[in-house]
Amino acid sequence: MSEGTRLVAPVVLPCDPGCSVLRDAVVDVAADGRIAHVGPRATAPQHAGPVRELPGLLLPGLVNTHAHTPMIALRGMGGDLPLMRWLQDVMWPAEGRLQADDVRVAMTSGCIELLRTGCTTSVEMYFFTDAVIDAVTAVGSRVVLTPGIIAAPGWERLGTWEQMRDDVSARIDEVGLRSGPGERIELGYGPHGAYTLPPDALASVAEHARARGALMHIHVAETKEEDRALRESHGSVPALLDAVGALGGRVLAAHGVHLSESDIDLLAARGAAVAHCPGSNAKLAAGMARVTALRRAGIRVGLGTDGPASGDDLDLWAEARLAGLIARVGSGDAAAVTASELLLMATREGAAAIGRDDLGALEPGRWADVVHVDLDDPAFVAPDDDAQLLSNLVWAGGSRVVRDVWVAGEQVVADGEPTRVDRRAATVALREVAARLRG
Template sequence: MTTLGVVDGQVLRPDLRIEEADVLVDRESGEIVDVDPEVGASADETLDASDSLVMPGLVNAHTHAAMTLLRGYADDKPLESWLREDVWPAEAELTPEDVAAGTKLGMLEMIRSGTTGFVDMYFEVPDVVAAIDESGMRARVGHGVVTVGKDDEAAHEDAAESIAVAREFDGAADGRVRTAFMPHSLTTVREDILREYVPKAREEGVPVHLHVNETAHEVDPIVEERGVRPVAYAREVGLFDPESEERDFLAHGVHSDASEVEALAEAGGGVVHCPASNMKLASGMAPVQAMLDAGVPVGLGTDGAASNNDLDLFGEMRDAAMVGKLASEDASAVAAPDVVRMATRGSATVAGLPGGSVEPGAAADLAVVGLDAPHLTPAHDLVSHLVYAASGRDVRHTVCDGRVLMRDREVQTLDAEAVRQAAEERAFDLVSRAE
């Protein structure tokens, strides 16, 4: 066994207590071996965590990583016109090389801000997987299916591709890549396609991930046409099936009513809360406290960088706490400990990825947050600081699967300058083709 010791720090334990301890990691298995004072000093490789907090690596449970290329390209519009007028026309011009460059930029940003795992819905999945392999991160990926505006043959092709890439890449990058079938949403994918392909996802043993109840425009047509709410309709086509071994999970769930929250809790369906995107597109405020109270598994996601506009989960934690209180009209709602759980174990659970807790036997996915900064002084309560005062820029080191991805704010696996330059050139070229 070759070991990594994260030494001399304070450690955020699964019950959210803070302990002074080292974290000892087996680099080969990628697991945490021990969490105890002094156990890291004699490790083969060490990371200094003095004046720092060692916490689980954050998990971004819903994003479109390559959309970093469209960061700041079209702002201040609601979802439907933003997608149809700006985003989809630009995405129609994307090449596999563009997607690889955008995904790398997104991962660079995530590693720098302490994120070790993410869920990605996009296209050109083989190129996305190759980029993930290189970065050392962990992810659940899928090909997003849209059938609006497509003829029968093209709709089937798109859905079949989503199933095919889910089959091919599950377990790639030494097991760090998992997959899902990813229909875009209940209103952008036809019913017959859902009914035919959800069972195929079951046969492959992969979960289903999609956008649900993001805006009122996604609810009304379903209620009008079918007389049932979107989550009930989703269950009719085979989603969120409690008998299935895989946990299906939805992004947003903003306009979920009490019956839908209850149904998700009962079925074990996961929700990825994306507060910044929901505020920026004025989609609404998700009933997150009600979901937590009902026992729905809730994780946290940034959504794409074009509707956020960054991939920093620390900002997302702050937004989740703030908008959660506003939505509940209750300052005690969506409290800091709930939010930290959401961004770590909650997201890992919903996404079905390892990680999310610092304890022996858990995946060695870690973020080390520097505490010697004015905005983190005094340290009355570090859980509070993580949510209300810290930002991704405070992260010093990032570890995933036992491997150091960032040491002393230098990313080790990707060439930061080259990634930034390539993404910028490709982004400018992309939008000039789209105009």
């Protein structure tokens, strides 16, 4: 959208705190790619620019709060192993063969997959920073990139943890936290975990992140083995992070499966957020995060797919459904997490979890990351009823009804296909990388 454009649709879900349903509404996108106005057409301000009528529903782009998307090249490898064996025996050796070009190819294919499901922003922890940025820039999606920082066998080839930390700091100092058209790139820090880094490394990385206002994105209490060892030595993973001063600033705890009441209270007191990844947690038999307890404590909770080698797909709608199902089964309460709450977790609350008040909702001033959903689908049996519409969208519709996607006002998916890159060519290149890694 080179000029200010008005999108008009029968239904608009701005994903405000009350999860309103607007009928016959408009979303005005300014020339700079930000939202200028959202509301019913009847009361909309005069508009002299282009108008696009869309048959269906508009909502904000989804926010994936925890991913390792380049692992799409390793999808399905070691798929029946528990986490630590899967990491040490399968993933890390395979990732040791990855080169920057492989990561660029894999991230390109992954960005396409994310956008086609309606996910416009992903929080990525991975290596080969330039390759990831190149892929995101080419496809036109949005990323909060927290390059991996790790001190584990096999990773020495990428440098020491100090060098990994310093590379992130130097990049932020040079270009700022956010860069690129529509501020599509944000940089943060990705210390892998308390079991792959010494305490002094965690403290130092956290200090660098706080000094720059950057997100620190770290795996926390994902498995029983990790939790047991660190609970015996330091009280718990959150207790260790707090003891070294690593829970201040913008902190995103990925997984947060094995958390005690005191751990939850500590994360809440420090303002940390949690990225809930029910699909990966279930597949690796890591456990079930206590989502209702986290939310009740006031902790910001977003949804994540984890890497497509463990969670296997990059469909945040599927994660939302699974999160709701697990919360209901775990609590015995069929209303433990409602459809509207799940939608907000995938949008507004996901953005809040990563400290971004410019994403995750259709509101003036936020980036125009917009998803167009086809209502002409049997998933929607009562589109004129607000409550049933939301229920049908979350529980029955999901990614298959996504038709068009805009990021910063630019259309990057049209009728299900990416506008900037060739999806089929990207798949061919991905399969070539995967074949070499298996060999």
